[in-house]
Amino acid sequence: MTEARIGRVAGIYLDHLAVEKGRSKNTIEAYRRDLDRYLEWLTAQGIEAVDAITPDVVEAYRADLTRGWGGHPPLSAASVARMVSAIRGLHKFAHAEGHAGTDPLIDAPPVNLPTRLPKAITVDEVAALLEAARFGDGPIPLRDTALLEFLYGTGARITEAVTCAIDDLDLTAGAVTLTGKGGKTRTVPLGNYAVEAIEAYLVRARPGLNPTDAGLFRNKRGGRLSRQGAWAVLKDVAERAGLSADISPHTLRHSYATHLLDGGADIRAVQELLGHTSVVTTQVYTLVTVDRLREVYATSHPRARR
Structure with a gap:
C-alpha cells in the first residue's frame, strides 16, 4: 500500500x-x-x-x-x-478506505462528558424579549419581532429560520415546513402570535427591505438575513430587555422544548417538533423539567425538609 x-x-x-x-x-x-x-x-x-x-x-x-x-x-x-x-x-x-493499515483510535473508549442541561429562559423572560423587539419605528422592529416569534414559536434552529422561504409558510393553516440537518424536512405548527407577527412583517415591512429573492427574513440591504445577522438581532433585543448576555438563538429553541414539556407535551411529540432523529436527544429536556419539579417539591411539600 x-x-x-x-x-x-x-x-x-x-x-x-x-x-x-x-x-x-x-x-x-x-x-x-x-x-x-x-x-x-x-x-x-x-x-x-x-x-x-x-x-x-x-x-x-x-x-x-x-x-x-x-x-x-x-x-x-x-x-x-x-x-x-x-x-x-x-x-x-x-x-x-484503505488509506491506512490501522485505526489508532479503534480501541479508544469514547469521551464521556457530564450531561450539560440546556439553558432556557422563563415564559416571562420570553415575553420581555418579544416586547423589546417591538421597540422602534420602520421595518426592522417588525422583522425582529417576526424572527423571534418564529424561533420561539417553532423551536427552529437558526439555520432553519434564515433559510426559510415564503413558500414554506402556510399562514392559513398556521404551519411552516422547515429544512433541518441532512436536508430532512418537517412541518411544524405556528402559534397565533407568530402568525400575526409574520403577517405584519410580510405586509408592512418586508417590501420596504427591497427583497432580492423569496427568502423570508431579509437584512437591511434586501439580501437574506444571515446566521450572524440573526445572532446580532437577538443580542441587541436581549440587551434592551435587560436579559443575560449569553442568550443565543438556540436558547429560544431550548426554551420552546422546555416550556412544551412543562405544559404536559408528550416527549415523542417534542422530538418530532424539534426534528431529533432519536428521542434520546430530546430526553435531556426531561432532566430540566424534573429539576424544576424538585424545586417545587422542596419549597411546597410539608415534609420535604426538616
Missing part, C-alpha cells in the same frame, strides 16, 4: 462528508477547523504519514489541547472531546 499523507486523506475525508454524507456547509467548516489544528500539530511533530500516527500520538495531541500549545490556549473538556471526535472520524475513514 502506498504511504498516504494525512493532509491529503483529511481533504478526501472532508469531501466525503460533503458529497456522500450530505453534511451542511457549517458542519464541514467546523470539521475543517478542527482537523486543520490537528494537521498543524502533526506537522510540528514531523509526522506526515497516516500510518505513523499511533494511539500514543493521538493521546499526546489530546494532552496538548488540554494544556495549550503553540500559542493556542487550553481548551475545555467539551472542546477537546469535539476535536477528538473529528479525529476519530478521520482515522476510521482512512482505515475503511
